[in-house]
Amino acid sequence: MSDLLGLEEAQRQLLALAPVLPVERVAVEAMLGRYCAEDIRAARTQPAADLSAMDGYALAPGEGPWRLIGESRAGAPFSKTLAAGQCVRISTGAMLPEGADRVLLQEDAEVRDGAIRASDMPPPGRDIRKRGFDFATGDLLLARGTCITPARMALLLAGGHGMAAARRRVRIAVLDSGDELASDPANCLPHQIPASNGAMIAAMIAPWGCDVQRLGPIGDDMTALAGALAAAEEADILITSGGASVGDHDLIKPALAAWGAETAFWKVAIKPGKPLLVARRGAQVILGLPGNPVSSFVTAFLFALPLVRAALGDPSPLPRSVTMRAGAMLPAAGKRREFLRAVSEDGSVSHAGAQDSSALATLAAADCLIDRPAGAPAAAPGDPVPVLYLRNG
Missing domain, CATH: 2.170.190.11 (Molybdopterin biosynthesis moea protein, domain 3.)
Structure with missing residues (x-):
């Protein structure tokens, strides 16, 4: 395990590579999911009269x-x-x-x-x-790094701002690869599986200030991968899914190397999601996620979304942990830090079912992840456990 990075160190190294995007003036009504690039003060008093x-x-x-x-x-x-x-x-x-x-x-x-x-x-x-009871001219409405929600959008408009400063939208290319992937889920042969990771990852990113380019699915072929990578030349962030492990047909690493990318690190001590790859090609950041759909989802949640938020200007882009009570017995953890798909209810949390990294039904039923440190002892019902809610933001 000594050659594997821990989660926090891997996240730290990844976020240090986050692209620095230029700041632009944006219509407030187009800022949903983006972050203020400067402090914004009220240009008017609300209400303006009694x-x-x-x-x-x-x-x-x-x-x-x-x-x-x-x-x-x-x-x-x-x-x-x-x-x-x-x-x-x-x-x-x-x-x-x-x-x-x-x-x-x-x-x-x-x-x-x-x-x-x-x-x-x-x-x-x-x-x-009374005049000014909500805010007065010059009051701080939103601090730099604040994410724009519908309510905050309304606040800026009420404060007299039709435009505000935000970082340019992140250009993201999402590429899924593998000979086993069928592009048409309704026409899938027994030796194939429907390609779902690209759509899933793009959907996870969509609520943020991004322009997403879908590439794939691409077969395990160096020429085909080279063509797909060439189509991602203008992306700030390239996210791949599949082909980042150690099998004879896992070609993402050599394809990236041939494209001119340099690996920053490979493999993280988490389960699911061990074969995570981070590379860089000039200012472009490349995040290679595992191909198993649950592993792809969990690593996108722990790495891709924080990277996107950091590029947009979020000062605290990592998911926040809360403490809940175990609703059922949890077995002792293994040698890697584990993230169990789970369901929360009334302050307690229980695993959602089969924890295999291909079990999409369990993932779809889950609303959170139970964070189990490496080597953690079994947890009895009622014991406190750290939990990450599976929601954007």
């Missing part, structure tokens, strides 16, 4: 009754100043007119002979969203 938080009546100070003299609607404010004994009808989100100091809820108002009386008198300031 607003009503409810439907009702904006009242001038006093005990009432109040004479109704107009209306303030969202987008159509009442333009005059209220004098003593006056009020206006007001809707949720409408500007509070000058001279008003509270809002009387619609259900607490008595309307009689053109006058408004309060059945439940509100105190001053009731149901008013």
Whole structure:
């Protein structure tokens, strides 16, 4: 095992190779899944004026009754100043007119002979969203390295930003290889398996700020692999699946070497996913994943997604571990660090079924991975275990 890298060291070495992409101005509405390349401060105050938080009546100070003299609607404010004994009808989100100091809820108002009386008198300031209570001009909205979610997109737009700085979209080529792969899953001979890894890896990457190029499936042939690699010339990151092990027909390593790539490291002390390959060709990073679909998924989760996030500017791109209770007995771990496909429920976690590296049904049922350190003793139900949730982000 001494020739195998540990997980954290392998991740550290990989992330050190992450491509440094140029920063560009991007429409905020196109930034979903990308990261702020600079601190972003509010260009306006929200709300820009005192607003009503409810439907009702904006009242001038006093005990009432109040004479109704107009209306303030969202987008159509009442333009005059209220004098003593006056009020206006007001809707949720409408500007509070000058001279008003509270809002009387619609259900607490008595309307009689053109006058408004309060059945439940509100105190001053009731149901008013004060100017700037959300944020004010110059406030920090999002720090550099923050991932843009739908809510954060809305925050930037509300803060007066139609454009923001982000790193250029990552150009990724995904290549799956192997003579056994059938490109048409509906027409698969007994000695073949449907090609699924390329689609799976591309789908894992898709939610982030990437442009994904699919290559393959490619057979175990040096000429065919050379052609596929040539098509990936412009990619920032090339992700291959299959052909990175030690068999006579595992040709990814020699094909990459012939292409001019230099291996950074090969093999990591994890299960599944031992035959992981990392190489570099100029500024291009190459990540060779195992061909077994579960191994390919787990290594994409532990390595490919963090690499993509690091290239996009995520300051903490690695998956985060949480502690849960074992829901069933877990056997002692072997010589390599193991990641068991598992299902979580009510704070506990249990393995999802067969842990073979080709068992896609188990992978599809899992929502997390149980992280079992090398040599870990058996865990009894209720024992704490580290868990990685299988979700993007």
